[in-house]
């Protein structure tokens with residue numbers, strides 16, 4: 001009942017024209033949106049239970065809203081404005097996708113072309129080059145196939161995220177062995193479609209369109225805050241070099257795996273700057289102000305449990321928790 005009441009109030013506010021005023025008020029600030037994969041099916045069990053993969057129809061509704069009220073600009077343009085101390089283009093939005101899921105090509109790219117919207121894809125290069133599933137997806141897969149609960153999934157991920165890679169990998173293998181389920185190859189026939197990785201041919205075709213920028217997201221998707229300085233450098237450098245080799249273009253933007261406050265430090269940041277990156281992204285939430293540093297940028301995470309009203313509310317800047 002309370003939920004219905006809240007929905008009615010929200011709908012009333014959205015129809016009142018107030019969001020328009022907020023959008024105008026926030027027009028000098030940019031919003032960087034974070035997506036992962038898209039999906040065109042309904043999921044059951046633990047598959048997509050944390051809503052990381054957005055239904056393609058929902059994604060298109062969000063793009064339509066952006067087309068009607070905002071201007072979607074390339075990440076390069078936003079970074080150029082920040083570096084030169086210029087105002088950011090009015091009501092600007094930057095689209096980003098993390099990890100390198102195949103659905104970025106099969107489901108998102110056709111819509112980005114239809115709406116002529118640029119986007120940046122941050123690639124975990126081991127996932128794309130070798131089809132080794134990202135470790136968090138291996139946790140999802142093993143627990144889902146063993147019929148475990150969402151609470152167990154959340155708890156297990158939380159525990160694993162606090163571990164250094166040298167402890168995490170044996171712990172993950174032990175978990176998989178004890179549950180009897182292991183996702184070996186993200187593009188294998190029996191792998192759930194949402195876990196599949198892009199191929200470099202897809203990456204190059206998207207880059208050729210002029211709409212898509214490719215950027216680095218480490219090689220193995222380790223959380224850098226749990227790694228030694230040597231591993232941080234190796235992970236970031238390897239991912240940059242592979243992307244540059246495969247695309248023939250400089251790779252100058254980086255995105256932290258997990259990206260919360262404890263997942264990076266001034267040390268990781270200076271290693272990444274020394275490798276020649278011009279911007280870094282986190283998963284901290286908020287708008288980007290003109291004159292802000294292009295490092296440790298905040299983003300709005302967009303998930304499949306968000307309806308169009310919630311998205312409109314978020315994009316207007318009316319949500320006090322998200323500014």
Ligand SMILES: [Zn+2]
Pocket residue numbers: 098099217221256257258
């Ligand atoms: Zn990631």
